[in-house]
Amino acid sequence: MHLMPLPSSVQSGQGFLAVDAHFHAGMSGTANPRLQAALDRFLMRLDRQCGNIRRMQLTAAAGDPLLLNLQVAGTGAAVQSLDEDESYKLAVTPTQATITAANELGAMHGLETLFQLVNISDGACRVPVVTVDDAPRFRWRGLELDVIRHFEPVEMVERTLDGMAIAKLNVFHWHLSDDQGFRAESKKFPKLTSDAAGGLFYTQDQLREVVAYARARGIRVVPEFDIPGHSSATVLAYPEYGSGEDLKELPLVYESPRAELDPSNEKTYKFVDTLVGEMGEIFPDAYFHIGGDETEGKAWLANPRIKAFMDKKGFKTTADLQSYFNQRLLPILTKHGKKMVGWDEILNPSLPKDIMVQSWRGVDSLSQGAQQGYTGILSAPYYLDAQKTSEQMLLDDPVPANTRLNADQQKLILGGEICMWAEQINSDTADSRIWPRSMAVAERFWSPQSDRDVEDMYRRLRIASLELEGVGLTHLSGPEKLRRNLAGSTHPEALEVFASVLEPVSFGDREDTQHTDWYTALDRLVDAVVADPPARQEIEREVNAYLEHGPGSAAAEMRLRQRFEAFQHAAPALQAWALRSARLADAGQRARQLGALAESGLEALALIDMHTPPLAGWADGQKAVIADAQKPSALVRFVFLPSLEKLVAAAGQGSAATQ
């Protein structure tokens, strides 16, 4: 079984339910259009997997027994809420699969689980007999997507939602306004998109389409309009709400935020009121994200009128002024039936407890908020552009076992959100940054706290990754396409070998070397490799198996030798490409290092095999090779250096040779 996210309880039985031409599906409880559409989608996917399913479904006779029975007690809320019951039970016997749920949200989760249980054996599709009793650990399981720094077309957003449904994520946080653009059409303030979107925005019909698409998949959409900072686009379009900035064009260089709305101006609140009213109808969710991050207040302090306002009110810092702004915002949101969500910076005792804080600066601010009685969600460890491993992100828990929060405070942590910022991605590469790692975070949000088996997570993640590609995501095919394009070859084998052991450096490390902006081409080696590629964990496992001398030792050695030989063959070809191609020019040094690392690996294997201690100086020589490969180059880093270090150390000691 390869269920992901892992359910709270799975009990396996004996036997199988056949999924064949007799697989009639239907409902014995509540039927409603959302549930029917979910069942239709499920059957279409099942048909692609197994064949014959959908046609038979359509021709099922009235009296045919149901092989899949959805027993759903009631209909979900007209506007999906945080408090809805998402639990389900799935019981598979040799004659029937039954999904029991309170509403269609649970039923949809049950269908995703059932889909993952289908396997093919002897050419026939079947589901093992099993009982799954499952419910999410956290109610807020989100993914934030920045569509400002690079725009994402509706198709990309929709396939992201398809992936989220598989991952049982239930909140799509759509970052729709920032310094570099305003991406949601406003009829009340048309200049927001005519003057401050560079032609790239969603029409109101498209926004509604996405909300409906998400709802159909059990996903809430929380829009974010980032104020009072990160507001250059708004201030460019409507300088009258700004703080005196003189903007001539959209800032397409990603720098610290510039323009800020003017909190001392009553017209600013009228503007926000009208905008929240308009957007609040398009986005019916109870929560409305006001951003609030990184408001430096430079423009406020530079404006004598605003400075005088601060003095009059007795505000000592720009944070005081921002807190005043938020206090003025709150009744506006309430009037439109919205609850306030904002980034860390909105946390201030002057605000009532029913706001929610999204913690991006660290776990501490989340705990501090909870200790003061505020609800919160955690994002700091789940920034995808930090390029962390799935392992690291799985293990980072919104409420870790050793939390110092008491039981009531823990209940205030509603969950978390993955964040995908777009300074360094575009629509060709976004999928490969989001998936499959988001699946590991989704598991953290859904599955029990005790679920910390990294090895098993990776086993399931590899399979989930294919399932995600199967619904149209391009996290595997996108980088493959880019690598073909980079190499100018339909079979760029050397580049495939190279990419299998490289990953992008973190956002900050890339930023230090390459300050991307709107015009930067994101089509280099760094864009064609992915964080935490499978080879990192595979090589680690192989080195461990080899050095432990267990039954898998010989196979692991063979695999390692094949890898190192493949690196050795790839290195000269890559070096030649680097000389030939401007887009690969910076990769020459890494290519040379790949060859040197391969040599270290092969020598280490030979020494251990021959039970021979190395010549004096050998280990130091290899350490130097590894240290050289650790130096920054080409915005990518090797993922197997710790494993190679371990192998070289074993060879250096000669100790692993004692068998």
Ligand code: ACM
């Ligand atoms: C943020 O990353 N500025 C929320």
